[in-house]
Amino acid sequence: MDIHRTFGEVVFWEDGRLRHGGRVDMTRTALEGFGKSLLATDEVIIEATGNCMAVSRVLSPFVKRVVIANPLQVKAIAHAHVKTDKVDAGTLASLYAAGYLPEIWTPDAATERMRRLVAHRYQVVRHRTRIKNEVHAILHAHLIPKCPHADLFNVRGRAWLARQPLPDDERFAIERHVRELDRLAEDLATLDREIAETTLDDPAIRRLLTITGVNLAVAAGLMAAIGDIARFKSPQKLVSYFGLNPRVHQSSLGAAHHGRISKVGRSHARAMLVEAAWAAAKAPGPLHAFFVRIRARRGHQVAAVAVARKLTVLCWHLLTKEEDYLWARPSLVAHKVRSMELQAGKPQKKGNSRGPAYAYNVRELRNQEMRVAEQAQKGYEHFVEAWRPRPPKERARGRLNPARHE
Incomplete structure (x- = not known):
């Protein structure tokens, strides 16, 4: 048909x-x-x-x-x-x-519903970002200086915005944009609650939350895109599914040239992986050390994509082996899980009934976990400090004349 x-x-x-x-x-x-x-x-x-x-x-x-x-x-x-x-x-x-028809995997009803929820949330976030950029563009067009507050759209930022000298039509446009942002915030809260309710008892989501930089939105988006991890026989298959594998051009006996990533696959999941990569690069740990090493040679944009690819491989191993991330920070993971429970409508715990997420509020415990992550980061740096990549021309000559290396 x-x-x-x-x-x-x-x-x-x-x-x-x-x-x-x-x-x-x-x-x-x-x-x-x-x-x-x-x-x-x-x-x-x-x-x-x-x-x-x-x-x-x-x-x-x-x-x-x-x-x-x-x-x-x-x-x-x-x-x-x-x-x-x-x-x-x-x-x-x-x-x-x-027997030559290229088929796609058909998700079950639950996975298809999660894909719709994640897609709707992604659209709301993009719409919100677009509206914020329009407000910033209005301020830039009228030579308004940068907002002194951390967020232009919180209470203090909006009060500062209302005091700026702007034409009546531009002020009306900003008020319309602010009302739209409030409506989108309500929609986003509703979607987050539905996603949290759906994934609250999902062990795969909780396993992905142990990775530094991965929050509930990213974990739910990845699981919605992956579905059944058993359909990916190797981490490279999952990397290709997200379009994070580099393009390769090779002909005859010439050297293989690796270009930009293919970007073939689920663009939404790829964008969330890059977003998680930026968050993971800011926290101490092996992923931060990996980001710094790639950034020194290729720049921060390429380094972020490389960390996203590393996260994809890590997700495959965690989901396939059913193990948590080795360098997870327990109090941070408990804080993520508790935030997911609150989004799902679970009652708040008051009084002396403190759960494991309370450790995240104790500075000494947080600093202790940070020191463990820093030790893992130094261990990775020590492990790779002797690596010296060969120049591309030398690698190409080695493939054309293997007798040189015998």
């Missing part, structure tokens, strides 16, 4: 031949009627579109299997000069029959 917004073009593949099956309206009633006309041994092939999951859920009870194809890879495999709906549907059928 080549599905669109309002209809789907159907082609049957039988005994090596294609037969046109007409069109089906993209409504639940029409799809159920079409599903009843199929056999229980039939297989339905569709491309990944905005409504493909809904189509798959409706047709799955009537057929053996519903396969969702990757449209980008299908286009690369079967490029046609004559492109119609019937040709596209026939291409899907022929590729699947020949």
Whole structure:
């Protein structure tokens, strides 16, 4: 089926031949009627579109299997000069029959719901950032100096903003933006509560929270993108899924040239990993030492992406081996878990009933954990201080003439 917004073009593949099956309206009633006309041994092939999951859920009870194809890879495999709906549907059928159809993983209902929640939260955060940038642009256009307070949009910052000399139309625009920020804050709080309620008893989320720099939003976003970690046979597969693997260009006996990251895959999860990488780079520990080492050679932007890749590999090992992060800070992890519980609506603990998260409020205990993290950081620095990467030309000559190194 080549599905669109309002209809789907159907082609049957039988005994090596294609037969046109007409069109089906993209409504639940029409799809159920079409599903009843199929056999229980039939297989339905569709491309990944905005409504493909809904189509798959409706047709799955009537057929053996519903396969969702990757449209980008299908286009690369079967490029046609004559492109119609019937040709596209026939291409899907022929590729699947020949065993060349690139499929995508179909998430379960819970994972699909979490993906929607995370996507909605990401959109709200982006909208909020865009509005804040518009307010800053207005101030910049009228030569207003930088706000002396830490946050322009807290109580003190808004009071300072109201005192600035601005034209009436610009002041009205800022007031409209501030009202929109308040509305987005309510939406964001609602989404955070739903995400916390859904992931409260998830052991994989709690395991990812042990990593420095990973909060609930990042952990939930990563698990929504990953789904079942068993479908990734190696950490490199997960790195490629997030588009953090470098592009490689190599021909004949020439040296392989590694370029920028591919950025092929789930862009939302990749952005969250980079965000977590910046947070991890600021805290003491092996990840900070790794960031500093890469930054000295390649700059801070490349170093942040390298830490994001390192976090991806770390997530694969933790989820696959079902282990917590070795250099986790217990009080910080307990603080993250307690924050997740409060977001989910758990009652506050008052009086003498102090939980493990209370240790995060004791400065001496925090400093003690920081010292342990600093020792791990120094251990990593000592481990890699003797590493001396060879120049690219020397590596290339070594591949072309292996006898030099024998």
